Amino acid sequence: MLGDPERRKFRDPERTRERLLKAGFQEVYRSGFQSARIDTILAAANVTKGALYHHFESKEALGHAIIDEVVATFLHNRWLLPLQQNEDEDSIDVLIQIVQSIPARPRDLKGGCPLVNLAQEMSRLDELFRRRLEAMFRAWREAVAMALRRGQSQGTVRRDLVPEEAASFLIAMVEGYEVLAKNAQDVKLWNEGITNIVGWLQSLRAPRQPERGGRRMSKPVATQRRRIRVRRKR
Amino acid sequence: MLGDPERRKFRDPERTRERLLKAGFQEVYRSGFQSARIDTILAAANVTKGALYHHFESKEALGHAIIDEVVATFLHNRWLLPLQQNEDEDSIDVLIQIVQSIPARPRDLKGGCPLVNLAQEMSRLDELFRRRLEAMFRAWREAVAMALRRGQSQGTVRRDLVPEEAASFLIAMVEGYEVLAKNAQDVKLWNEGITNIVGWLQSLRAPRQPERGGRRMSKPVATQRRRIRVRRKR
Numbered sequence: 001m002l003g004d005p006e007r008r009k010f011r012d013p014e015r016t017r018e019r020l021l022k023a024g025f026q027e028v029y030r031s032g033f034q035s036a037r038i039d040t041i042l043a044a045a046n047v048t049k050g051a052l053y054h055h056f057e058s059k060e061a062l063g064h065a066i067i068d069e070v071v072a073t074f075l076h077n078r079w080l081l082p083l084q085q086n087e088d089e090d091s092i093d094v095l096i097q098i099v100q101s102i103p104a105r106p107r108d109l110k111g112g113c114p115l116v117n118l119a120q121e122m123s124r125l126d127e128l129f130r131r132r133l134e135a136m137f138r139a140w141r142e143a144v145a146m147a148l149r150r151g152q153s154q155g156t157v158r159r160d161l162v163p164e165e166a167a168s169f170l171i172a173m174v175e176g177y178e179v180l181a182k183n184a185q186d187v188k189l190w191n192e193g194i195t196n197i198v199g200w201l202q203s204l205r206a207p208r209q210p211e212r213g214g215r216r217m218s219k220p221v222a223t224q225r226r227r228i229r230v231r232r233k234r
Numbered sequence: 235m236l237g238d239p240e241r242r243k244f245r246d247p248e249r250t251r252e253r254l255l256k257a258g259f260q261e262v263y264r265s266g267f268q269s270a271r272i273d274t275i276l277a278a279a280n281v282t283k284g285a286l287y288h289h290f291e292s293k294e295a296l297g298h299a300i301i302d303e304v305v306a307t308f309l310h311n312r313w314l315l316p317l318q319q320n321e322d323e324d325s326i327d328v329l330i331q332i333v334q335s336i337p338a339r340p341r342d343l344k345g346g347c348p349l350v351n352l353a354q355e356m357s358r359l360d361e362l363f364r365r366r367l368e369a370m371f372r373a374w375r376e377a378v379a380m381a382l383r384r385g386q387s388q389g390t391v392r393r394d395l396v397p398e399e400a401a402s403f404l405i406a407m408v409e410g411y412e413v414l415a416k417n418a419q420d421v422k423l424w425n426e427g428i429t430n431i432v433g434w435l436q437s438l439r440a441p442r443q444p445e446r447g448g449r450r451m452s453k454p455v456a457t458q459r460r461r462i463r464v465r466r467k468r
Binding site: 030031032034035110111112116117119120121123124125130133134137165168169171172173174175176177179180182183184185189192193196 | 264265266268269344345346350351353354355357358359364367368371399402403405406407408409410411413414416417418419423426427430
């Protein structure tokens with residue numbers, strides 16, 4: 001209908017741009033932004049330097065697009081979308097599912113979290129990078145806080161916690177364990193971290209008898225699994 | 235007695251080495267290891283390239299020495315030494331004091347934690363860097379775990395926690411907030427993080443009546459301050 005798809009692929013400017021973003025992300029993920037080599041990106045994307053600068057006016061512009069379009073998509077698919085799609089479910093169950101679905105293959109641990117990698121490297125060096133990454137952390141925090149706030153109004157989340165603070169706490173823990181696991185390259189350490197984060201999430205549940213202490217024991221999360229939609233792939 | 239100290243300073247090989255380590259650390263802390271410029275380090279240390287390569291056979295060797303001698307000293311002074319020097323004090327009080335003493339001036343937040351910076355950048359790229367940094371995380375975890383274990387045997391720390399896991403949890407939280415605060419450059423976010431970490435540490439205290447629930451309310455930490463020795467400067 002639209003001609004040979006293989007030939008189209010190499011002519012279509014949109015596809016070229018996508019290949020550059022994908023190859024750029026991989027190279028930045030591997031080496032960091034400053035050390036990322038344009039030649040490596042061009043070779044991986046099978047694109048000329050002219051085409052690169054047609055789509056992105058500089059290495060920085062490519063870096064910004066990698067954040068806005070690739071890293072943001074990970075965040076969206078992994079956290080924002082499941083939180084949005086499961087608004088009717090118990091917020092704590094949903095958060096537990098999300099945390100347990102963070103990929104933990106050896107190659108994921110070795111590479112670390114793309115958002116943390118870039119934030120650590122670039123926040124001090126480049127204000128445009130820093131602000132983009134800050135906006136992503138803010139969107140992440142806001143989405144988690146909103147789920148906790150909803151849980152509070154539904155009576156499933158403790159009312160004595162401040163949703164924004166608890167959201168930052170969760171994000172700090174997840175990112176902290178990403179740092180430790182990336183360094184140790186140790187799935188066991190990661191799994192131990194997830195277990196502890198889940199334990200902490202369970203402690204956010206509202207008590208069964210609101211009048212008097214005694215935290216509610218969580219029901220097995222497995223019973224909720226079929227209803228909660230969470231992507232498992234990075 | 236030993237001649238003009240100013241002239242000595244520039245002849246003494248030990249002092250030259252120290253100046254190189256200090257300047258090297260600053261440049262790596264600012265730009266990352268891969269982007270650190272040897273010329274910048276030489277200019278800051280006021281040392282020739284020949285003298286640099288007399289002391290360190292390569293940029294990597296300088297990087298390893300920065301970890302082993304500079305970053306390790308921060309860890310030692312900030313965590314290992316206070317934990318060692320305050321063995322007779324309540325472990326939770328000591329940990330709270332340490333956490334509250336982490337420097338949080340704007341320049342500290344902007345620079346982030348030197349250990350996390352290097353671990354994030356180099357763990358994937360260079361096995362010799364990774365292992366050095368892993369050994370430091372391990373020493374950190376072990377020192378915290380030992381304090382918690384001591385607290386358990388003294389009856390001040392809950393017996394149902396696994397000291398090594400709780401230690402990793404604490405380190406992950408501290409490092410996670412370092413990442414968030416470095417990106418946001420926001421002292422408020424950092425202070426909020428410390429408040430939450432302290433709250434979590436308080437929750438590790440053994441209950442007053444071991445037979446039955448009800449967590450002990452912590453006594454005000456301020457009353458302990460004079461007795462616990464913790465360095466406040468980075």
